[in-house]
Amino acid sequence: xxxxxxxxxxxxxxxxxxxxxxxxxxxxxxxxxxxxxxxxxxxxxxxxxxxxxxxxxxxxxxxxxxxxxxxxxxxxxxxxxxxxxxxxxxxxxxxxxxxxxxxxxxxxxxxxxxxxxxxxx
Numbered sequence: 001x002x003x004x005x006x007x008x009x010x011x012x013x014x015x016x017x018x019x020x021x022x023x024x025x026x027x028x029x030x031x032x033x034x035x036x037x038x039x040x041x042x043x044x045x046x047x048x049x050x051x052x053x054x055x056x057x058x059x060x061x062x063x064x065x066x067x068x069x070x071x072x073x074x075x076x077x078x079x080x081x082x083x084x085x086x087x088x089x090x091x092x093x094x095x096x097x098x099x100x101x102x103x104x105x106x107x108x109x110x111x112x113x114x115x116x117x118x119x120x121x
Contacts, residue, residue: 013058013070029071036078045081053077053084 015023024030040047057073057080083090096115103118115121 013067015067015070024071026071029074032071032075032078036074039078039082044087045085049081050077053081056080 015025017023022030022033024033036050039045040050054074054077057077058070060073063069063073079093082088083093099115099118099121100113102120103115104113106117106119107113
């Protein structure tokens, strides 16, 4: 059994390997996963609060049939949860998202995207 198994078992639809480890198609997915696990470990929210927030997103109408939007749902759930718990505001999340998008556009292909690359900062 891996270290994440008790909590991952409660995450409906999480892509997993044959060994039960999470599988990520993109680095941002692993980062979103790690942030969620870390916030839970720090006691910011319970796993049942997380499961409810994620389920809310996963069972919305219009989901992709192939579940290719699973981690988009994950990020939406995490964003909603941290705003509901007043950890951050929706405005702060929107500002950070826009900053990251500008940084991504200003970053040469193949280089890491850093917020410091945002020309608007």
